[in-house]
Amino acid sequence: MKQFKNLDIMGPDEQLVALMEKVSAKSPDGWRRDDPVGNGTDVFSFAHSESNGNPPVRLYLLHESGRLHLSNIVPDYGENGGQLSKRQYNQTLDKFAKMLQGLNDSQLEMDITSDDAAITDQISGEAENLLNSFSNLANQSTGSMHPADFQRWAKFLIRVHKEDASLREDFLSNWLVEELEWPQEWADRLASEYRFARDLLQAYDGTPQ
Template sequence: MAKDILVFRDLTIRGKRGDLPKIRAALLDQVTMPWKHAEEREEEISSGSLNDDDVIMFSREQGNGIEAVGLLLWSRGDSYQVTNIVPRDVSELGYEAYNAALNDFVERIAKPASHAAGFRIETTPERQSLTDWVSSDVAEALRRFSVLANKSTGSSHPSDRQRWFEFLLAAHGASEKLDADRLIRWLSEVENWPEDTAHDLAIQYELGLDLLKAYDENRM
């Protein structure tokens, strides 16, 4: 059975060239309580933008087990992406609360609007594994290191260090880079590494990739 962790879902609303005005209108046409169009906040964000990207700001009242939030859509080419969901009454949203708000927006606003405007809704899974983020080769190199390493010493033992270097080389050569925060979560939550050691390995990971990148650039 694949090992996975809970993550923040992504949402992309994708249309055809020139469809953004139609998508915006369709989304706003579906706004009903507990959601509303946060026009003042939208204007503040738009005025502070350094380019001509379009933004749409929504606000949701608390209810039905979902926190009061603000949800921001930002245009990217011919699509809109949810770039942030922020809490209004609590200090931060956990993964479940964030995803609950996103799912509610999809069901109440995005899906009905898609029927009217003909755009596609693309979401990522809320539970993901290593192979959702990196290639099978990189995932296998990290798993090999994690399974065989001494979890109390990290990558300091020569054999463990060699397997760690093999993972770094695989990660360096891959087009998709594993985020350090997800590396920490995967090591600590899935592979049961001590959290301090997982953080140390993440620091080594970022430094190692930076060093390999600099080496490649200086060879050119």
């Protein structure tokens, strides 16, 4: 499944700020600094005009101790709103990272995550098999409502709880739609059931016996 990529730049704070100042001074590859330069802000903002069919964008980096973290990339449509596709978002990130790499003459480390995501990054293979078993046999117009479907769904929920899996509700919903071909409405409902079940089972674990 395709996902939004992420960017982290790590190193001494003075080198991180110096890298941001280089972008401000040189404005390479069409990028320009879009926040007050030298104001000591913890958020650095950059803008880029439309290119190669991608809309104009604004990119935000959050400055934490020893790290610059990509906070968001949004289309710069003024009052018209809108959002970037995953492809547009990742292309913009790659273009920005390439520009930074050209300016980085220090020991800063740059980490860019992959745009490919697997559910087994967050749950075990056994849990994935239980999810696939539920998905393959369930009626996609009724979700987990049929007793037999609910039993298979419950086995998956209990498995991920026992694993203390890091699976996020939004990731599960997207996986159901993009990889298992569920309709969006039922994917969202199942993801909501998943979140409720995780909270309920965690609360039960914390209840004195």
